[in-house]
Amino acid sequence: MNADHPATGAILLAGSQAFRQWLERDPENQRAYDAAEQLLGDARTAIKSDPALESFKAKSARSRKTVTSGLLGLTIVAGLFLYLDGPMRLQADVISGVAELPVIELDDGSTVHMNAECGIRNRSRLFQPGQAHSPAARRGLL
Known part of the structure; x- marks a missing residue:
């Protein structure tokens, strides 16, 4: 007042x-x-x-402000984690960057052509966004 x-x-x-x-x-x-x-x-x-x-000085109650700013910080960090494909980056064995088109060789000798910004886990499962293509042999040639 x-x-x-x-x-x-x-x-x-x-x-x-x-x-x-x-x-x-x-x-x-x-x-x-x-x-x-x-x-x-x-x-x-x-x-x-x-x-x-x-000589005792009472501290002002800042707990509400501290909790609010902590939650805001946590929300920002979680949003950045999801925006930057954090779940894919934690689970994928191979990740292609923004301008990369890597070709990787699987354990069975086959190759996978990955598009930009995708990841593969256990060399078999594709994570979005992105695409991966694997060339296939024709039936009569094997």
Whole structure:
């Protein structure tokens, strides 16, 4: 609340008037207020008399901000991981780059022609995006 703003003074005045009316409405309200004032006064005295508490500075609650920024960072990292084909890169044995067209030889001697940006796992399973082609022999030639 801005103490220099004209409305602030009106709000404080209205609040203090309402508070005084509440105190006057019931004697029990005044007794409760007096007891709270005494407790606060006792607490202030106790804090001032204890050197360890006198220099204590309360930390502001930043847990919500910390959690929110942590979740935002995690979301950004996860988005980049998926955008950069992270799952394919973790599972593939062979990965072709953006402008690469690799030809790899499988364990059985056959070859696979891979298009750009694809991966093969266990030299048999193709991961998207991309394509892989394997030349086949004609039946009568073998």
